[in-house]
Amino acid sequence: MIGDNMKISRRQLRRLIEESIDFSPDLTRMFMDELDSSFFTGGYRYPYLFFYEEFPDNCMVSIRLTATGKNIVYIDDIVTQGEDCQRNGYGRQFMEVVVAMADSYSVALELDVAPTSNTPLDALYSFYQTVGFQQAGVADH
Secondary structure, three states, rough: OOHHOOOOOOOOOOOHHHHHHOOOOOHHHHHHHHHHHHOOOEEEEOOOOOOOOOOOEEEEEEEEHHHEEEEEEEEEEEEEEOOOOOOOHHHHHHHHHHHHHHHHHEEEEEEEOOOOOOOOHHHHHHHHHHHOOOOOOOOOO
């Protein structure tokens, strides 16, 4: 009885298995690995990555990322450090590279815009829009 109702060919079984398993590459991990090999890293243990780039005048830009889903990376924090290092374009240079790499791997970057310095919120929104971010239409995002 059961045998008559449950006949399935190998071809049908293979198709069912292929449909149920995602064989696409983990682009998020590949993106994070490339960032890890392209910048100085302060610690990388997937799904978390902290890395930085040094600039002239003892300036440094650092970023902390978390892979939050398939092809989605959340920017936990981005900071420009050093005396008189704000508004010199270092953060922009850094973010343009990160955004370009994310785009090349089809990885979406997400962040919550929140000032941690004297920078007005409007200026932060403007900055992120000029490097390719769009408002998500979600409160606090």
